[in-house]
Amino acid sequence: xxxxxxxxxxxxxxxxxxxxxxxxxxxxxxxxxxxxxxxxxxxxxxxxxxxxxxxxxxxxxxxxxxxxxxxxxxxxxxxxxxxxxxxxxxxxxxxxxxxxxxxxxxxxxxxxx
Numbered sequence: 001x002x003x004x005x006x007x008x009x010x011x012x013x014x015x016x017x018x019x020x021x022x023x024x025x026x027x028x029x030x031x032x033x034x035x036x037x038x039x040x041x042x043x044x045x046x047x048x049x050x051x052x053x054x055x056x057x058x059x060x061x062x063x064x065x066x067x068x069x070x071x072x073x074x075x076x077x078x079x080x081x082x083x084x085x086x087x088x089x090x091x092x093x094x095x096x097x098x099x100x101x102x103x104x105x106x107x108x109x110x111x112x113x
Contacts, residue, residue, distance in 0.1 A: 012082035041091030
């Protein structure tokens with residue numbers, strides 16, 4: 001089992017939430033792959049895209065995840081409805097994810113991030 005510090009980004013058009021958890025993987029995820037995370041409250045049907053992997057000297061790797069879709073060969077963000085964002089943060093909190101920050105979303109819907 002390979003442990004990594006995972007940064008999970010949940011994005012609505014208005015807000016961006018960041019959660020963190022140490023997760024064990026059978027193999028190190030790579031950029032562009034998808035990871036499913038357990039969420040008993042909301043279901044685990046979301047496949048999060050690996051958008052960054054950073055290997056740290058003397059520490060565990062860091063993996064960044066967020067919801068993404070492919071549109072015309074480009075990766076674009078998937079947005080959670082703003083009214084549901086807090087429910088998702090709470091649901092992942094029940095799975096051991098630590099809430100780290102909440103900020104206004106600057107993610108555009110045209111592929112910019």
